[in-house]
Amino acid sequence: PTAQVWDPCCGSGHLLTTLTLLHRDRITSVLGSDVDHAALELARKNLALLSKHGMTARANELQARAERLSKPAYLDAAAAAQRLARRLASGDGSFDYNIAPADVFDPAQLRRALNGRRPNVVVTDIPYGEQTAWHGPDAARGLDGMLNSLEEVLDEGTVIAVTTRARKVRLTGPRRPLAWFRIGSRAVILCRIASRLQHRV
Ligand SMILES: C[S@@+](CC[C@H](N)C(=O)[O-])C[C@H]1O[C@@H](n2cnc3c(N)ncnc32)[C@H](O)[C@@H]1O
CATH class of the missing domain: 3.40.50.150 (Vaccinia Virus protein VP39)
Structure with missing residues (x-):
């Protein structure tokens, strides 16, 4: 169901x-x-993250920030967002x-x-x-x-x-x-x- x-x-x-x-x-x-x-x-903004593109864009943003500020916590957040983006990309992507x-x-x-x-x-x-x-x-x-x-x-x-x-x-x-x-x-x-x-x- x-x-x-x-x-x-x-x-x-x-x-x-x-x-x-x-x-x-x-x-x-x-x-x-x-x-x-x-x-x-x-x-x-939060729900927009649930599309493949939304989460990938957020992961890239976090990665850029992590590199700019060289903060390990930001790198972890960027890696977590990349993992979520991959998981979302494995679904059919349609979501209303x-x-x-x-x-x-x-x-x-x-x-x-x-x-x-x-x-x-x-x-x-x-x-x-x-x-x-x-x-x-x-x-x-x-x-x-x-x-x-x-x-x-x-x-x-x-x-x-x-x-x-x-x-x-x-x-x-x-x-x-x-x-x-x-x-x-x-x-x-x-x-x-x-x-x-x-x-x-
Ligand atoms: C505990 S917060 C909900 C937090 C939310 N689950 C989140 O993830 O951000 C309760 C919410 O009820 C909303 N609220 C209060 N009175 C309301 C009303 N009369 N109609 C609709 N929403 C109302 C508030 O604006 C607040 O956003």
């Missing part, structure tokens, strides 16, 4: 880029959205990614960002209150509010993985996760979009 992945709080796209790098053979498309326009610019602004609490904005795409996996790293906070007029709705608006725009069966830097991912409404676990300093919950019928009962 292949995954069309969406991160609706994608920030710099670090999570999406790493995930795609690790599972490039199974991820066919990636969508990132966020309210922070500066972060979206970074996300575009899109980055769009959208407030995760507003289903109309989410639909515009989706633009007809139908992701089957949502992975997102929500604000945890130190350097990052919920933004926008509906910020107080928090995680449950985000899940409510995602539910309005996603297909039945879509899996949503939510992570945050905390001991627990806290749901305040009646929703219960399918599973939850911890990885290092992060907590993760998995939810699935239920059928509309089931939802109404």
